[in-house]
Amino acid sequence: MVRKRYFVKLPLVQEFLKNVGGDAAVGVTDHYEKKGRQVTDEELAKKMKLKVTEIRTVLNRLHYRGIACYKKTKNKKNGWYNYTWEIKKKRIVELIIEEQRESIEKLEQKQVFGKNYDFFSCKKNCSVIPFEIAAEYQFRCPECGETMNSFDYNKRLKDINGQIEIMKKDVGQLQKMTCQENKGRKTQKLGQVLK
Ligand SMILES: [Zn+2]
Known part of the structure; x- marks a missing residue:
């Protein structure tokens, strides 16, 4: 666990994430690491006190470089789609x-x-x-x-x-x-x- 948290704290990693996905990319990765499981964009927005659209922009940028990937599932109740995201540290x-x-x-x-x-x-x-x-x-x-x-x-x-x-x-x-x-x-x- 200590090692994982340390990863996002590395200046090299922070600088890279900011360049690729904007300032919020560090927070998104940090939150994902803390959770240790897939997260939704709504969840990230709430946690980081940002608009869902802002979070989506970050995630899309990370997705473009193969860093973030998502799973789409249909919500049976309202027929909407839910997106859960994963951040690929190895990438x-x-x-x-x-x-x-x-x-x-x-x-x-x-x-x-x-x-x-x-x-x-x-x-x-x-x-x-x-x-x-x-x-x-x-x-x-x-x-x-x-x-x-x-x-x-x-x-x-x-x-x-x-x-x-x-x-x-x-x-x-x-x-x-x-x-x-x-x-x-x-x-x-x-x-x-x-x-
Ligand atoms: Zn000169």
């Missing part, structure tokens, strides 16, 4: 890891680029430009017109390295979390069989 993790991998790749490309070129920039660091282009501008910053000097790319490389390290750690943490959960589920199933 969230998959998508985050995918995104992180892409970002890491981009940063690594920047690293290679940074090692192979000499860079120039003005005092304000409006933009950091490779030598050839800086020469075309006659070493005047294209944005502010100040003189451009050689830029210390090593410092920037250190920052990039730091970013990559953090991202790799985050990915590792998420992978570990899902592995542990899968293990937990398997033992549970085994337990049921033994009974």
Whole structure:
């Protein structure tokens, strides 16, 4: 249970959910995790003090990315349809890891680029430009017109390295979390069989 609650608290997970489904996506996932079973949009709206239409917008966005899925059942009394929703945590993790991998790749490309070129920039660091282009501008910053000097790319490389390290750690943490959960589920199933 502790591990589950911790999942939604991870900044990486929160940021991802907000990007995909809007601010309320964090609350929706959190509520689903707390309940530990499928929830209806009405229930979520009540709990989060939002309009049902707002909740549906969030759920539809999550559904589009394969994170939320629903079951439709007909209410025999009034003939209306009820929708119960489930949030796929595994899918969230998959998508985050995918995104992180892409970002890491981009940063690594920047690293290679940074090692192979000499860079120039003005005092304000409006933009950091490779030598050839800086020469075309006659070493005047294209944005502010100040003189451009050689830029210390090593410092920037250190920052990039730091970013990559953090991202790799985050990915590792998420992978570990899902592995542990899968293990937990398997033992549970085994337990049921033994009974
Ligand atoms: Zn400038």
